[in-house]
Amino acid sequence: MIDFPADLLSLLKKTSRAAVLTGAGVSQESGLRTFRDSQPATALRQAQDGNSAQAGLWSQYKPEDLATPEAFARDPKLVWDWYSFRREAVKAVRPNAGHYALAEMEKRIPNFTLITQNVDGLHRMAGSLNVLELHGNITRVRCSKCGMLAEIWGDDLESVPRCEKCNGYLRPDVVWFGESLPPVELQKAVNATRECQVFFSIGTSGVVQPAASLAHAARSNGAVLIEINADPTPLTAHVDFAIQGKSGEILPDLVKAVWE
Numbered sequence: 001m002i003d004f005p006a007d008l009l010s011l012l013k014k015t016s017r018a019a020v021l022t023g024a025g026v027s028q029e030s031g032l033r034t035f036r037d038s039q040p041a042t043a044l045r046q047a048q049d050g051n052s053a054q055a056g057l058w059s060q061y062k063p064e065d066l067a068t069p070e071a072f073a074r075d076p077k078l079v080w081d082w083y084s085f086r087r088e089a090v091k092a093v094r095p096n097a098g099h100y101a102l103a104e105m106e107k108r109i110p111n112f113t114l115i116t117q118n119v120d121g122l123h124r125m126a127g128s129l130n131v132l133e134l135h136g137n138i139t140r141v142r143c144s145k146c147g148m149l150a151e152i153w154g155d156d157l158e159s160v161p162r163c164e165k166c167n168g169y170l171r172p173d174v175v176w177f178g179e180s181l182p183p184v185e186l187q188k189a190v191n192a193t194r195e196c197q198v199f200f201s202i203g204t205s206g207v208v209q210p211a212a213s214l215a216h217a218a219r220s221n222g223a224v225l226i227e228i229n230a231d232p233t234p235l236t237a238h239v240d241f242a243i244q245g246k247s248g249e250i251l252p253d254l255v256k257a258v259w260e
């Protein structure tokens with residue numbers, strides 16, 4: 001059991017408004033790779049996931065080169081196939097103890113907003129209810145032209161599947177580099193950030209905007225900042241409590257220490 005500072009525990013016990021920002025690190029212990037993993041480690045982890053031929057193929061690409069509107073315009077099939085591969089990886093994994101602890105925390109804190117940059121849907125699968133998916137959800141597919149969500153599509157086609165309504169190419173319902181975040185989710189995230197007493201930044205490198213600036217906005221509004229991360233980040237020097245380690249280990253212990 002981790003030894004948390006007593007003032008952190010008493011603060012959380014009386015907190016009634018919390019906002020949590022999560023990133024890829026929260027899903028790392030479910031077996032999903034993070035974005036800024038080094039290339040060799042990424043290739044190794046993918047090779048271990050039982051789909052090594054596919055993993056080998058994709059390890060030569062950087063997400064920043066495929067997750068863009070330009071990449072899709074240039075080679076829609078390449079981008080579609082990469083997302084099909086990632087969608088299958090997401091389908092094969094389950095939430096970890098960190099996801100479940102956050103769902104538990106939501107039951108204990110009356111106003112609790114979970115803002116995630118993750119597209120894997122694992123927070124909802126773990127039982128979290130008030131979830132804002134700032135970068136969309138990889139399990140959903142929509143038309144790149146008219147925006148209509150697609151219910152069914154084939155993944156083994158020679159070319160990218162097309163929209164039933166307007167014949168546009170289908171694409172994953174995620175936010176690519178250079179695209180705007182969903183305005184309703186973003187506004188709700190900003191509101192929760194403004195109103196919270198405590199702001200958690202968990203498993204995110206905090207380098208992608210505007211999600212990264214939420215922590216600073218929370219701080220200017222008087223919130224206490226808590227970071228949980230396996231490694232130091234650019235935010236670490238600015239938080240009130242930095243807890244270094246794996247979120248799947250720290251969060252369950254924290255919930256136990258505060259509420260049980």
Ligand code: APR
Nearest residue numbers: 023024025028034035036117203204205229230231246247
């Ligand atoms: N527990 C806690 N933190 C972890 C763990 C773990 N088990 N494993 C890794 N981390 C930390 C890493 O130290 C790193 O700081 O999680 C962070 C993951 O950072 P990124 O890979 O940069 O992921 P994220 O912050 O979610 O990236 C933000 O960038 O590429 C875009 O759209 C993509 O949503 C993504 C966004």
